[in-house]
Amino acid sequence: MHEFAGYNMPIEYSGITDEHMTVRNGVGVFDVSHMGEFWVKGANALAFLQKVTSNDVSVLPIGKAQYSCFPNGKGGIVDDLLVYHFEEDKYLLVVNASNIEKDWNWCVENNTEGAELENASDWMASWLCKDLRLLKCYRS
Numbered sequence: 001m002h003e004f005a006g007y008n009m010p011i012e013y014s015g016i017t018d019e020h021m022t023v024r025n026g027v028g029v030f031d032v033s034h035m036g037e038f039w040v041k042g043a044n045a046l047a048f049l050q051k052v053t054s055n056d057v058s059v060l061p062i063g064k065a066q067y068s069c070f071p072n073g074k075g076g077i078v079d080d081l082l083v084y085h086f087e088e089d090k091y092l093l094v095v096n097a098s099n100i101e102k103d104w105n106w107c108v109e110n111n112t113e114g115a116e117l118e119n120a121s122d123w124m125a126s127w128l129c130k131d132l133r134l135l136k137c138y139r140s
Contacts, residue, residue, distance in 0.1 A: 036094070040115050048111055057091070069081065100119075
């Protein structure tokens with residue numbers, strides 16, 4: 001176990017090859033409960049995400065996710081993230097645990113579209129399955 005963003009995280013369990021083959025041939029679940037979660041909602045949610053992420057969120061069907069990043073406007077990247085389309089005008093951003101505050105501030109500072117933003121990182125935990133389904137529960 002190694003410390004990461006205030007959590008004890010395993011680097012590997014039985015070995016990288018064994019774990020890779022298990023995910024490829026069976027089931028793989030990646031615990032992202034330590035990561036940050038931001039809800040983006042409302043009529044301006046899509047416009048906001050089109051502005052602050054690198055991929056075309058308009059092609060993302062409800063119930064699907066896409067890997068993306070926050071470009072910094074200077075040829076670099078603020079951070080990478082996952083964008084989930086939950087329902088019409090409702091998205092969930094899953095960001096890196098060590099960058100929750102930085103990513104949240106980036107979103108708030110760049111929300112000129114007026115999307116409804118909610119930092120749910122303190123009360124939401126989630127797990128990412130190999131087919132990118134997000135299983136979620138809520139911290140008490």
